[in-house]
Amino acid sequence: MDSLIAPPATPEGAVTKIEFRNIQKVYRVKKENGGGYDDFVVLKDFNLDVYAGEFLTLVGPSGCGKSTLLDLLAGLIPLSGGEIRIDGRIIDGPAMDRGFVMQAYALFPWLNVQANVEFGLTIKKVPKKERRAISGHFLELVGLTAFANRYPHELSGGMKQRVAIARALAFDPEVLLMDEPFAALDAQTRETLQDELLDLWEKTGKTVVFVTHSIDEAVYLADRIAVLASNPGRLIELVNIKLSRPRQGSRGSAEFGWIRHKIWRYLQNDEGGQEPIPELGVPNVAEVIDSRAAL
Amino acid sequence: MSTKTADAQVAIANPALTATKVNPGASLPIGKVLKPLGAFFRGFAIIFIIIGLWEAFPRFGWIDPFLLPRFSDVVTGFFTLLKTGEFFKHFNVSIARISSGFFGGLCLAIPIGIFMGWFKTFEEYVNPLVEACRNSSVLTLYPIFILLFGIGEQAKIAIIMWGTTWVVLLNTIAGVKNVDSVLIKSARSMGVGDLTLLWKVILPAATPSIITGIRLGAANSILILIAAEMIGSNSGLGFMIFYFEARYAIPEMYAGVIFLALMGVTVHEILCRVESYLTSWHEKSIYFGT
Incomplete structure (x- = not known):
C-alpha cells in the first residue's frame, strides 16, 4: 500500500510554501424562526502545509469548505480564526503572489484574448512592449496565439479556460489557485486541459492548489490529496499519490482505480473518521504491486 | 456576418454538407443580391407609398389642400425656409437648448448613477424617489419649472435636463449594480483597489446599460424640447411649427414636423451606431436573423 499512497510525511527536501494554521471560518446566518443569528461553522481547526512546487488537490463533498479555503488563501474573505502564511508572511489580503482561476472563467468580455491575458500586467504597470512579449509567450504556451484578437464570446469553454490560466500565469504568481476550473467542461476537453495544466505546471514550477469534487481528477493531477469532510469542514485525510508521471493513459490502470477507490472510501467514512478502511476484495497491496510488476 | 463565416467553416469541415447544400440553377446568387435590397425596400416602400398618397390626395381634390397641402409644396416650403434663413434661426436656438439640457443631464446622471450603483444602501434609500420622479409626466411639472426659473431659457434647459436625467440615472445604476x-x-484576486476596479472593470461592464440610458434620454429630450418650445416661447423649432400654424403657413408647418421626425431618426441612428461600436464585445444572439 505504501508504494502508492502514504500518510503525510514531509518528503525529503520539501520546502513549506503555504501554512494553514488552525483555520476557522464561521458565517453568521439569520435564524430561520425569527430574530437572532446562528453561527454556521464552515471550517474548523484546519491545518495543512503545502510544499513549494507541489500539486495539491483539495477534494470533498459540497459544503466541506474547499472553495472557502481557496477564497481565504486568495485573501478575498477574512478568516474567523487562525492564520495563513506564504513563505512565512501572513496573508492579509489579495496580492499578485497568487493567481486565481475560477470555474466561471471570469474573462473580461470587453477585452480581447490578449488584453485579458495582460490584465494583471496592466495593473502591475508593466510597460506595453514587455506586456506584449509576456502575453505572447503565455498564449503560445496554451496554444491560442491565433486567437489573440478574438473576444471571449467567440471562444469555446475550453479555450476560455486556457485564456484564464494564461491570465493567471502571466503576472508570474508563485501559487496558482484553481477552483474547480474544469467542472463546466465536457469530459474530453477536461482531460485535455488536465494534461495541458500538468504540462504548464512542470514548465513553470508553480505551486498549485486545486479544488475539485472529482476524485478521478484529484488522483490524476495531484502529488498530494487533501480529503475534506463537511459539517463542519475539516481535513480528514492527507494522501500522497505516488503514481509516476507523466500519467497519460494511467486512468485505466489497476493502481489508479485502487487509489480512486481508497479516496472514495475515505469520503464515505467521513462520519467515523478513524475507522480503518476494510480491504473490500479489490486488489490488495500485494496484488497491485504484482500487477505493476507485470506491466 | 460571423454566423455566415461559421457556416462556411462548417461547410469546409464537412464536405458532405456542401454536397447536399448545392442548389440546382442560379437562383441562389440572385437571392443573395435581392435579400439586402429587399430589406431596404421593405423599409422604404411604405414611406414612398404614403408620400405618393400625400401628393395624390390634395392634387385630385380628395382632401382640402389647405388642410393637407401637396407633398411637393411642403418640400418647396422647406427650401424657402432654408433660403430665408428663418429655419436656421429656430434650429440654432433649439440645438443650444437641447445640448445644454441633454449634456447637463448626462453630466449629472452618470456620476451620481455610478455612485448610487456602488453604494447599494444609498440606492435603497433613494430608489423610490427616483422611480417617482422618472414616472411622473415631465410636462405636468413644466408649470413648476416656469414658476421657479421664469419663461426664459433656464426653464427649458432645466426641464430637458429633468427629462434626460432619470432614465440615464436608472440605467447607470442598473449597469453598475449588475x-x-x-x-x-477575479479582479480583486489580483489585488485591485477600488478606483482601478471602477475604472477597469465596473465602468466597461456597465457601458452597454449606460448607453441604452443615453439613447432613451436623447429621445426624451427631443420630445420635451419641442413641447417646452410650444408652451411658452418665441423661438425654436417647436415654436416655429405653432407659429406657422397660426399664420396659416401650412406647408411650412408640415415641413417643420417632417424635419423633426428626421432629426429624431438621425439622433437615434447615430446613438445606435455608437452603442454597437462601444459594445461590439457583447455577445450577439445568433438566433435572430439579420
Whole structure:
C-alpha cells in the first residue's frame, strides 16, 4: 500500500510554501424562526502545509469548505480564526503572489484574448512592449496565439479556460489557485486541459492548489490529496499519490482505480473518521504491486 | 456576418454538407443580391407609398389642400425656409437648448448613477424617489419649472435636463449594480483597489446599460424640447411649427414636423451606431436573423 499512497510525511527536501494554521471560518446566518443569528461553522481547526512546487488537490463533498479555503488563501474573505502564511508572511489580503482561476472563467468580455491575458500586467504597470512579449509567450504556451484578437464570446469553454490560466500565469504568481476550473467542461476537453495544466505546471514550477469534487481528477493531477469532510469542514485525510508521471493513459490502470477507490472510501467514512478502511476484495497491496510488476 | 463565416467553416469541415447544400440553377446568387435590397425596400416602400398618397390626395381634390397641402409644396416650403434663413434661426436656438439640457443631464446622471450603483444602501434609500420622479409626466411639472426659473431659457434647459436625467440615472445604476460578481472577484484576486476596479472593470461592464440610458434620454429630450418650445416661447423649432400654424403657413408647418421626425431618426441612428461600436464585445444572439 505504501508504494502508492502514504500518510503525510514531509518528503525529503520539501520546502513549506503555504501554512494553514488552525483555520476557522464561521458565517453568521439569520435564524430561520425569527430574530437572532446562528453561527454556521464552515471550517474548523484546519491545518495543512503545502510544499513549494507541489500539486495539491483539495477534494470533498459540497459544503466541506474547499472553495472557502481557496477564497481565504486568495485573501478575498477574512478568516474567523487562525492564520495563513506564504513563505512565512501572513496573508492579509489579495496580492499578485497568487493567481486565481475560477470555474466561471471570469474573462473580461470587453477585452480581447490578449488584453485579458495582460490584465494583471496592466495593473502591475508593466510597460506595453514587455506586456506584449509576456502575453505572447503565455498564449503560445496554451496554444491560442491565433486567437489573440478574438473576444471571449467567440471562444469555446475550453479555450476560455486556457485564456484564464494564461491570465493567471502571466503576472508570474508563485501559487496558482484553481477552483474547480474544469467542472463546466465536457469530459474530453477536461482531460485535455488536465494534461495541458500538468504540462504548464512542470514548465513553470508553480505551486498549485486545486479544488475539485472529482476524485478521478484529484488522483490524476495531484502529488498530494487533501480529503475534506463537511459539517463542519475539516481535513480528514492527507494522501500522497505516488503514481509516476507523466500519467497519460494511467486512468485505466489497476493502481489508479485502487487509489480512486481508497479516496472514495475515505469520503464515505467521513462520519467515523478513524475507522480503518476494510480491504473490500479489490486488489490488495500485494496484488497491485504484482500487477505493476507485470506491466 | 460571423454566423455566415461559421457556416462556411462548417461547410469546409464537412464536405458532405456542401454536397447536399448545392442548389440546382442560379437562383441562389440572385437571392443573395435581392435579400439586402429587399430589406431596404421593405423599409422604404411604405414611406414612398404614403408620400405618393400625400401628393395624390390634395392634387385630385380628395382632401382640402389647405388642410393637407401637396407633398411637393411642403418640400418647396422647406427650401424657402432654408433660403430665408428663418429655419436656421429656430434650429440654432433649439440645438443650444437641447445640448445644454441633454449634456447637463448626462453630466449629472452618470456620476451620481455610478455612485448610487456602488453604494447599494444609498440606492435603497433613494430608489423610490427616483422611480417617482422618472414616472411622473415631465410636462405636468413644466408649470413648476416656469414658476421657479421664469419663461426664459433656464426653464427649458432645466426641464430637458429633468427629462434626460432619470432614465440615464436608472440605467447607470442598473449597469453598475449588475456587473457580474465573478469579474469583480477575479479582479480583486489580483489585488485591485477600488478606483482601478471602477475604472477597469465596473465602468466597461456597465457601458452597454449606460448607453441604452443615453439613447432613451436623447429621445426624451427631443420630445420635451419641442413641447417646452410650444408652451411658452418665441423661438425654436417647436415654436416655429405653432407659429406657422397660426399664420396659416401650412406647408411650412408640415415641413417643420417632417424635419423633426428626421432629426429624431438621425439622433437615434447615430446613438445606435455608437452603442454597437462601444459594445461590439457583447455577445450577439445568433438566433435572430439579420
